[in-house]
Amino acid sequence: MAEHGTNNENGASVDAGGWDLLIKDGLVVTDRGVFPADVAVRDERIVRVETGLSVAQAAEVVDAGGMHVFPGVIDPHVHLGIPMGWTESTDDFYSGTTAAVCGGVTTVIDFTIQAPGQDLLDSIRQRMTKARSEGVNCDFSLHANITSPSADTLSQIPDAVGMGVTGFKTFLAYPDSMVSLNTLAEIAALTKEAGGLVMVHAEMQEYIDTATQALESQGRLDSRYFFDSRPEAAEAEAIHALGRISRSLDVPFYIVHLSSASGLDAALQENRQGARLYVETCPHYLFLNVRPAMPPEPYLLVASPPLRSNRDSMYLTQALGRGAITTLGTDHCPFTRAQKMQFAHDFRKIPGGLPGVETLLPLAYHLTLNRQVELPELARMLAANAAALFGLRNKGRVQEGYDADIVLLNPAGASTILSRYMHSRTDYSPFEGFRLNGAVEKVFLRGRLVAQRHGAGMEMTAANLGRFVPGQAPIARMEVPT
Numbered sequence: 491m492a493e494h495g496t497n498n499e500n501g502a503s504v505d506a507g508g509w510d511l512l513i514k515d516g517l518v519v520t521d522r523g524v525f526p527a528d529v530a531v532r533d534e535r536i537v538r539v540e541t542g543l544s545v546a547q548a549a550e551v552v553d554a555g556g557m558h559v560f561p562g563v564i565d566p567h568v569h570l571g572i573p574m575g576w577t578e579s580t581d582d583f584y585s586g587t588t589a590a591v592c593g594g595v596t597t598v599i600d601f602t603i604q605a606p607g608q609d610l611l612d613s614i615r616q617r618m619t620k621a622r623s624e625g626v627n628c629d630f631s632l633h634a635n636i637t638s639p640s641a642d643t644l645s646q647i648p649d650a651v652g653m654g655v656t657g658f659k660t661f662l663a664y665p666d667s668m669v670s671l672n673t674l675a676e677i678a679a680l681t682k683e684a685g686g687l688v689m690v691h692a693e694m695q696e697y698i699d700t701a702t703q704a705l706e707s708q709g710r711l712d713s714r715y716f717f718d719s720r721p722e723a724a725e726a727e728a729i730h731a732l733g734r735i736s737r738s739l740d741v742p743f744y745i746v747h748l749s750s751a752s753g754l755d756a757a758l759q760e761n762r763q764g765a766r767l768y769v770e771t772c773p774h775y776l777f778l779n780v781r782p783a784m785p786p787e788p789y790l791l792v793a794s795p796p797l798r799s800n801r802d803s804m805y806l807t808q809a810l811g812r813g814a815i816t817t818l819g820t821d822h823c824p825f826t827r828a829q830k831m832q833f834a835h836d837f838r839k840i841p842g843g844l845p846g847v848e849t850l851l852p853l854a855y856h857l858t859l860n861r862q863v864e865l866p867e868l869a870r871m872l873a874a875n876a877a878a879l880f881g882l883r884n885k886g887r888v889q890e891g892y893d894a895d896i897v898l899l900n901p902a903g904a905s906t907i908l909s910r911y912m913h914s915r916t917d918y919s920p921f922e923g924f925r926l927n928g929a930v931e932k933v934f935l936r937g938r939l940v941a942q943r944h945g946a947g948m949e950m951t952a953a954n955l956g957r958f959v960p961g962q963a964p965i966a967r968m969e970v971p972t
């Protein structure tokens with residue numbers, strides 16, 4: 491700053507130029523508003539956001555006339571290469587982060603995998619090694635799965651926070667991974683002490699067991715019955731249990747991939763009674779449903795929690811519009827059509843998960859152009875809130891001092907979701923054929939152009955620029971939705 495800075499009347503330093511990049515004449519979107527401004531970037535950071543900045547001071551100028559200048563999206567929930575039953579998800583860090591930047595996502599937060607009995611810190615180092623060896627095209631951070639909650643594991647939570655991991659994910663479902671409510675409370679207390687945040691897969695396994703046994707006894711194992719095997723009550727009940735723990739220990743929880751109207755009502759009701767529950771939902775719960783009409787290839791849509799009804803989708807979309815959702819994540823975890831289809835006759839063996847990281851922003855932006863969600867609200871849910879909750883201090887805002895992670899969105903453009911133009915290692919999108927208002931045009935990661943529109947799709951323009959972004963504790967104490 492000093493070498494380019496001068497002092498204004500108030501004695502504050504003003505950056506006078508020598509910029510690497512100037513994004514000119516766009517409409518800047520922040521979590522507080524939308525306003526015309528130029529954005530100047532130097533040394534990977536945004537150094538000025540105001541009108542009338544001189545193009546003579548910039549090495550490179552990008553015309554953003556008519557464009558929304560949106561913060562690079564943070565997807566707080568992706569799985570890049572994980573074993574799933576008899577198979578493995580198809581995106582590694584390289585292909586998954588290619589898909590990310592081509593959709594305007596400049597930071598992803600992936601999850602470690604803790605093998606039975608594995609040292610927690612070791613599981614974190616293992617994931618970092620995997621990321622670095624495969625190559626990473628956007629910035630990334632990590633949450634730690636706690637699936638083997640021994641005394642040793644719990645004692646390592648502060649050290650994990652020291653390594654830059656602030657989110658600790660637990661499961662109330664899946665017999666091999668789940669923790670009891672008592673253990674969950676213990677993890678939450680230790681994590682709060684360490685300055686982190688506990689994330690919860692909120693479905694009670696006993697409800698799933700009961701429903702699955704009933705379907706088994708009726709011989710109903712075809713993929714279309716999967717959606718009945720995990721009732722909404724499993725989610726709502728888990729969320730009420732989290733609310734009780736939150737209130738009694740004064741700890742926050744982050745509910746991943748909330749799927750249902752009754753689940754959201756449970757969270758909001760608990761929050762009104764003093765709990766602190768943050769809520770993430772995913773585009774597939776907003777845009778896809780299996781009631782009243784079952785789609786033709788239900789096995790392609792198997793993910794947990796399951797898709798619900800049209801009514802749930804509308805309810806969650808309305809909640810998004812009034813700020814009752816904290817973050818939008820994707821739970822990106824793709825498989826190919828063949829992997830999904832192999833056990834179409836037995837839903838118990840279909841690998842659960844959907845591709846989503848590349849379509850997150852296009853789908854969400856479409857909602858703003860249809861006036862279902864305002865742009866500042868969307869900027870909070872797609873960037874600022876995740877940055878605050880997981881301690882990504884320089885991320886999530888188009889504002890001076892922040893990393894120059896920026897997406898240029900064209901409100902007059904349009905795009906159609908077609909998997910053949912996309913970058914995940916899979917051969918379908920659950921949103922195949924969706925025609926969307928608006929289009930992602932250019933994506934900058936710390937001031938470098940990493941993806942841009944190319945014909946009907948996007949192309950990555952620079953590879954392997956991604957870095958690990960440590961979460962910094964303590965995480966922000968944010969308002970919860972009510």
Ligand SMILES: [Zn+2]
Nearest residue numbers: 567569746821
């Ligand atoms: Zn997940």
